[in-house]
Amino acid sequence: MLDGVARERDFSVDDLPCGCLVTAPDRTITYANRYFRDDLGWNPDDLVGKNVEVLLTRGSRIFCDSYVFPLLMQEGGCKETQLTCRTPDGERIPVIANTKLLPDGRVTWTVFSAENRNKLLDELAEARRLSDEKACEAQAANRIKSAFLASMSHDLRTPLNAILGFGEVLSLGIFGKLANPKQAEYVQHIRESGAHLLELITDLLDLSGIETDKPSLDPEMLPVRDIVRDIAKQFEVSSSFKKHDVQVRLRLDADRIYSEERVLRRIMNNLLSNSAKYAPQSSLIDVEVRRVLNGVEVSVIDDGPGFPQGREETMRNPFVREKASDDGLGIGLAIVDTLARQHGGEMRLSNEPGRGARVTVCFPDPRRPGVGRKAAAQKAGSPARKRALRDPGRDQMAS
């Protein structure tokens, strides 16, 4: 009948570039077109009367029993099912099958070769497998790196404390005065270099600690003016600021900030240290604290060379510095970036027109609409928090 209807339109079902099959309710084949001979090697007349399973590999039979036939019963059809047909010689040919249940219980099938699609799916599955494997390897390597940094930093700090301690003993003349001014100068160099080294090691420890432990924050509303003023004062009397005659100018337009004091101080210290490295002689570093729609933003602006054009984003990566000769390890901003994210906030890097670099950290306020839930989720270490945290291997910054 199928042929008869089709012939009225001047073509035969045998001419169609797909397999057409009809099966009885007991799955016996009652019709198969010529596609099964031309593409699958079966004589259509031989197929009639056989169970449709004769065309399918064993895996495909299970799939049909588990999915296709129940779907036909439930929904009357099943579209775009990938199956594997077998030829009389046992060759396997991937196909796409559409099936439809007729009111009398028969099922009509169309079958298309899917060899190219199958190859693409195989490649996709392989890409996915490799991606998962690489992601696991990268995570493992990062854990090893962080553990190494923590261990190395700890081992370096122990002898350094001895150097600093004995340097101080010499400097204070506890066991007798130094013989001449040159000796005093050199002891001072030892102490300053030691202190600088200690700072670098502390940064490394902080970075590895943040990456491995991902400590949750315990934020509260803090008096931001007092804290920023206090930090700025400490910096102005520090040797690095005094040496270059750098001063801090404050513009404080917010009273409260949602953070943890230890973390806020760490962020401010890193931002000011970063600017101090690049600020020219006798210049000003501006610290702006202002309210924005979703919280408070803290910006530090200097008159240094700014971030290299087009590379602003890379400067947040750890161990990236503007020049290899720059002081530090290039992890100060990476730490700020990670801490900002732990707040549910962000760090933005840009260049200030007519001046140097501008680094802005946003501290969301949970009392603002749409902020609280996210911050709470991050604090609780929920999946949302896990996703919000960047891959430690990519959390970075320059200083």
Place this chain on the structure above:
Amino acid sequence: MNVSDILERNNVTDTGSGDTTLVFAHGFGCDQNMWRFLTPLLAERFRIVKFDYVGSGNSDATAFSREKYSSLDGYAQDIVDVCEALELRDTVLVGHSVSAMTGLIASIEAPHLFRKIAMVCPSPCFLNAPPDYFGGFERADLEELIDLMEKNYIGWANYLAPLVMGTANGEDFVAELSGSFCSTDPVIAKTFARATFFSDSRPLLPRATHPTLVFQSSEDALASVSVGGFVRDRIPEAEIEIVEAKGHCLHMTHPAALAPSLARFATC
């Protein structure tokens, strides 16, 4: 986990009425909708409890744990949880295909919950283990099935997302499943498939302590008549009823043949 959590987690439906409760455990592939042709024939005489395993149908897929559901024990625990949540005792468990075995595990773990077990097209092991046992399939056949499942239920957006995100797939990454019959997350489906097709529950059969009725299809590509006979022979108190049919889903294709036998078995 409290009662309402379990009822929601497993999308439990509790209908019908009667002194005897029939608990229906669906097989691999679909969900409790598989029972929709059979249960109306029994609802006037029996209380009917149906559920979806975690990860199937409209269950709470966020409760899925690859570790738990990598073996049939995890699915058996779902059956026990559902029965305990509803405070059921002495039920008749009706399990299709792999659920005949998860039901058996549940009945060994918590025998007081059950009085009898009806197994629809059961197979204790799909793999051949010559010379004594022929489950019907070689490992390569079943690996091909897993491959087909991946290709058919790849759930493109979900499958590609980890490539974009660069993260290993994990339990965090639970797709929003459509409500469609038989649709499921590919990770969950593969886990269920591996647990189903690579398990060997043959050693458990002699430990069955409840009267068992096996419904066997006369022509079943997944569980042949000899497999049904093996189950009947190994379970201490079992009988078999062979239904003249083709296919593995007797409860969908021949509900009228099953219902009277099941009712008789449940009440005697």
